[in-house]
Amino acid sequence: MQPIDRAALLAPHEFASEIERGRALAILDRIERSVDALCPLCARALVAQEIVESIVLGFQDTPHCHRCLAEEHGSTAAEFLTRIEGYVAAIACFRATWSIAAALGGRISLDPP
Numbered sequence: 001m002q003p004i005d006r007a008a009l010l011a012p013h014e015f016a017s018e019i020e021r022g023r024a025l026a027i028l029d030r031i032e033r034s035v036d037a038l039c040p041l042c043a044r045a046l047v048a049q050e051i052v053e054s055i056v057l058g059f060q061d062t063p064h065c066h067r068c069l070a071e072e073h074g075s076t077a078a079e080f081l082t083r084i085e086g087y088v089a090a091i092a093c094f095r096a097t098w099s100i101a102a103a104l105g106g107r108i109s110l111d112p113p
């Protein structure tokens with residue numbers, strides 16, 4: 001993955017406050033540190049969106065893959081992705097980093113592994 005150009009990707013005008021932008025910057029740091037980590041449950045390599053998804057769900061220190069997160073929540077992978085995308089879209093720091101993650105470090109795939 002290319003190093004992330006934070007200043008270009010997270011323009012201050014896209015955020016309501018510097019606090020909100022700071023949260024997005026912290027998420028980008030997490031993505032850079034965690035991408036290519038393995039899911040602790042199934043050992044699959046994680047893509048960048050799964051790092052963001054894990055942060056959304058409170059697994060920032062032990063990111064999990066989408067399939068395992070969906071299963072933990074009693075949901076199918078497709079249903080769970082729809083729910084996560086709805087939640088992410090409503091919160092600026094998640095919305096910004098979700099699309100950056102997809103572009104730079106991998107989008108969640110619903111295809112069979």
Ligand SMILES: [Zn+2]
Pocket residue numbers: 039040041042043044064065066067068069
């Ligand atoms: Zn997994």
